[in-house]
Structures are given as C-alpha cells and as structure tokens.
Amino acid sequence: MACKVSLQSSLATLIAISVANSGNGSVQVAGRCIAYVRPATRIPSTLLHLVPMPAWEQRKLGEFGSVAMCKRIYKEQTSEQGDVPFFKIGTFGADPDAFISNELFEDYKRTYPYPTPGTLLISAAGSIGRIVEYQGEKAYFQDSNIVWLEHDHRLNDAFLKPLYSKIEWGLEGSTIKRLYNKDLLSAEVTIPDGREQKEIGQFFAKLDSLITLHQRKYDKLVIFKKSMLEKMFPKDGESVPEIRFAGFTDPWEQRKFSEIVDVCSGRDYKHLDEGPIPVYGTGGYMTSVSEALSHNRDAIGIGRKGTIDKPYLLKAPFWTVDTLFYAIPKSDINLEFALCSFLNVDWKSKDESTGLPSLSKESINETVLSVPNVVEQNHLGNFFADLDRLITLHQRKLELLQNIKKSLLDKMFV
Numbered sequence: 001m002a003c004k005v006s007l008q009s010s011l012a013t014l015i016a017i018s019v020a021n022s023g024n025g026s027v028q029v030a031g032r033c034i035a036y037v038r039p040a041t042r043i044p045s046t047l048l049h050l051v052p053m054p055a056w057e058q059r060k061l062g063e064f065g066s067v068a069m070c071k072r073i074y075k076e077q078t079s080e081q082g083d084v085p086f087f088k089i090g091t092f093g094a095d096p097d098a099f100i101s102n103e104l105f106e107d108y109k110r111t112y113p114y115p116t117p118g119t120l121l122i123s124a125a126g127s128i129g130r131i132v133e134y135q136g137e138k139a140y141f142q143d144s145n146i147v148w149l150e151h152d153h154r155l156n157d158a159f160l161k162p163l164y165s166k167i168e169w170g171l172e173g174s175t176i177k178r179l180y181n182k183d184l185l186s187a188e189v190t191i192p193d194g195r196e197q198k199e200i201g202q203f204f205a206k207l208d209s210l211i212t213l214h215q216r217k218y219d220k221l222v223i224f225k226k227s228m229l230e231k232m233f234p235k236d237g238e239s240v241p242e243i244r245f246a247g248f249t250d251p252w253e254q255r256k257f258s259e260i261v262d263v264c265s266g267r268d269y270k271h272l273d274e275g276p277i278p279v280y281g282t283g284g285y286m287t288s289v290s291e292a293l294s295h296n297r298d299a300i301g302i303g304r305k306g307t308i309d310k311p312y313l314l315k316a317p318f319w320t321v322d323t324l325f326y327a328i329p330k331s332d333i334n335l336e337f338a339l340c341s342f343l344n345v346d347w348k349s350k351d352e353s354t355g356l357p358s359l360s361k362e363s364i365n366e367t368v369l370s371v372p373n374v375v376e377q378n379h380l381g382n383f384f385a386d387l388d389r390l391i392t393l394h395q396r397k398l399e400l401l402q403n404i405k406k407s408l409l410d411k412m413f414v
Contacts, residue, residue: 056192056414062185065151071112072143073100084138089126089145100140108140115141118157119148120164124179131164133157149184156194158201161208163189166413190414200412204405211401218394225387232380233344234370245379252372258365261300261327261338265361266320267293279319282307292317299326300339308351308359311342325361332374336381341369 078086082099091097108114115121117136122129125145134148149160167187169179191197231242239251257263269279275290282303294316302311305323313335320326329338350363371377 054193056190058188058190060185061149061187061189064155065149067147067181067184068113068150069143069147070114070141071108073140077104084140086140087146088142089123092123092146093130093132105138105140113150115148120157120161121146121148122164122179125177128177128179129164129167129169131161133161147184154194156197156201158205159197162204162409163413166409207405211398211405214394214398214401218391218398221391221394225391229340229344233340239370245376248372248376250373252370254368255371256365257367257369260333260371261329263325263327263361263364266322266324266326268322269319277317277319279321280314280324281321282310282324286321289319291319293319294326294328297328298335299328300342301326302342302364303359305356305358308357309347311339313339325364334374334377334381336385337377340380340384
C-alpha cells in the first residue's frame with residue numbers, strides 16, 4: 001500500500017529545518033512515505049498524514065495528447081525592434097533579439113496553435129528539454145525548435161514540470177541535438193492519479209518559488225557588489241571615489257601592483273603526497289596535498305593561463321598549480337582591499353596570447369591602480385568582506401534548496 005505526506009503543510013517545516021541547519025538537515029523518503037527529518041529532532045506526528053494512494057501507472061506522453069508549435073516565422077517577418085518579442089532557440093528563456101508586428105501576432109495567434117497560460121514550452125534543439133512556463137504575455141516562439149504537449153486534463157501542468165526534468169528523452173550519449181515529435185510522444189513516464197499529481201505539483205511549485213526568491217536575493221547582492229566596486233574606487237584619471245566613508249578626504253595615490261603585492265608562481269603538485277593542504281587552480285579547489293607554497297600568508301589567486309579574469313581569495317596554508325599566480329599583499333596593504341583592486345581590473349585586456357588567454361608577472365606588476373591610506377583600506381576591506389560573507393550565505397542557501405529539490409525529484413518520482 002502506498003502512502004503520502006500532507007506535502008503542503010510540511011513544506012515550510014522542510015525548508016526551515018533544511019536551510020537553518022545546512023550541515024545537518026536531511027530529507028528521507030522511504031518507499032512512497034515521505035518524512036522530513038532533522039537529526040536529533042522529533043517531527044510532530046501531526047505533520048505526517050498517511051493517506052492510502054493508488055499505485056502509479058506507466059504510460060507514454062503520446063497517450064495524453066499531441067505535440068503543438070507556433071506557425072513558422074520567416075526572417076523577413078522579423079525586425080530588431082517591434083511590438084511582440086519573437087523567441088528563437090538561442091534566446092529561449094532569455095532576452096529576445098527579434099520582434100514581429102502586433103498585427104502578425106494577433107493573426108497567427110487566432111489562426112494557428114498557440115500556448116495558453118501555464119503551458120510548458122520545451123526546447124527541442126540546443127539545450128534539449130529545457131522548460132519555460134508560458135505566463136500569458138505577448139510573445140511568439142520559433143516553430144519546431146520550441147514546442148509543447150497539447151494534452152488533455154489527465155495531466156496536471158504543475159506536476160508535468162518536475163516530471164519533464166526527470167525524462168532523459170532517449171538522447172543520453174547521443175550527438176544528435178534535436179528532440180523530434182516522436183521522441184516526445186514516445187517518452188515513457190510513470191504517473192499517479194490526478195489528486196496526487198496536484199499535490200506534488202503544488203509542492204514543487206512552492207519549492208521553485210522559494211528557490212527563485214533566494215536566486216533573486218543572491219543576484220541582487222552580486223549586482224550590488226559590482227556597483228560598489230565601481231563607485232567606491234576612483235575611476236581612471238580620478239583620485240577620489242564617487243562614494244566614500246565619512247571622515248576620509250585625502251586623494252588616493254597612483255601606484256603599481258608591484259608596490260602593493262608580491263606576485264608568486266604556482267608549481268606542479270603531482271610529486272606530493274596526499275595531505276590537508278588545499279591545492280587551487282584557476283577554477284578553484286582541486287585536491288589536497290602534504291605541503292604548502294604559502295604556510296601562513298593569505299593571498300589573491302589570479303590566473304596565469306586559461307581563466308585570467310576571476311581573481312579570488314586564498315587562505316593560507318595553500319598550494320597553487322602552475323597556471324595560477326598567487327599575490328601576497330605587502331605589509332601596508334589590506335588583503336580584502338587588494339582583492340577588490342584585482343577585481344576592478346579588466347585583465348582580459350592584458351591578455352598576451354593569440355590562443356589560450358595568458359597573463360605574465362610583468363603585466364600584473366606594471367598595472368597601475370589607486371590606493372588610499374591604510375585606515376581607509378581597512379574600512380573598504382571590512383565592508384567588502386562582510387558583503388562577500390552575505391553573498392556566500394545566500395549562495396549556500398540556494399545550493400541547499402537546489403540539492404533538496406534534486407533529492408526530492410529522485411525520491412518522489414518512480
């Protein structure tokens with residue numbers, strides 16, 4: 001006998017437990033009985049309402065409807081500006097770069113297949129199986145590359161959205177980047193009855209809303225940091241920033257990076273034993289070894305080859321590979337201020353290669369920047385360190401929610 005939890009009443013408890021205890025929160029699913037468990041915490045029995053549920057049935061999507069798509073739009077019918085956005089596969093789920101007239105839109109919408117609000121649009125080319133929910137706005141979509149399942153009411157769209165994410169579309173390992181109508185219609189799925197579909201759909205809709213909320217908070221913080229980096233450091237040719245902490249009026253000094261940091265080279269680590277010392281490359285952490293290049297001095301990592309425009313903080317002890325420089329601030333330079341200074345440079349413009357992007361020590365050392373006194377450096381460093389901690393907090397919450405969703409998708413679908 002299958003059983004279920006009252007999902008809607010438990011969602012808030014699940015998220016509160018999991019987000020507040022990112023190191024300990026867990027989600028356990030046994031068979032079709034779902035329980036949300038925080039270690040060393042008892043879940044009130046009132047949260048778990050076990051209700052007998054019918055068994056799920058294995059079907060094909062084609063049993064529920066047919067594939068639909070918009071009428072073909074030709075290039076000469078589009079313009080770079082216009083009344084109604086026209087989404088091609090390259091702009092699907094993003095900003096449009098083509099438009100059609102309102103007259104053509106109304107004619108085609110009235111005459112040919114067109115999605116209704118809540119319809120799940122599917123990418124049939126490029127990133128196969130990407131889903132965008134049509135919200136009812138004025139928009140038109142490229143035929144054959146963007147399609148939807150015109151189904152009867154035996155399928156709940158809110159349930160269909162997480163279900164689509166579980167379908168492999170029979171393309172795994174294939175080099176063919178197209179989802180044909182027959183692939184969509186022949187996809188095998190296992191579905192519950194309408195009542196359970198609705199419960200599951202509403203549950204994941206609320207979870208998606210929570211993920212979206214945290215994503216927006218995270219994005220706003222990242223944009224805010226970028227704006228503050230621009231406004232709290234002097235622009236080229238100027239000696240004071242647009243925004244400044246109270247009490248500071250002295251002009252900033254022009255200096256070279258060679259005057260504020262010692263740029264050191266990374267080295268190969270493969271001869272080292274395993275150990276507790278992290279090894280970093282241009283993409284971040286790689287492995288751990290037995291020795292360190294810097295034992296007690298923090299630094300800024302900056303790519304020598306490959307990714308040269310993503311400097312980041314390195315906490316000692318650490319080792320860096322030969323494609324990652326590490327820049328140790330001099331004694332009168334605040335570490336976080338130095339990091340912000342690195343972040344404010346367009347390092348791609350200093351690329352010295354015609355192939356794989358490359359930086360040299362010389363190009364870093366000769367780059368000019370503006371530097372305030374140590375006290376103002378400390379204020380700036382503390383401000384951006386606090387902001388980075390807040391960004392990291394939201395990033396971890398977002399990752400946790402995404403992991404919870406992934407786990408539930410695995411365990412709540414057959």
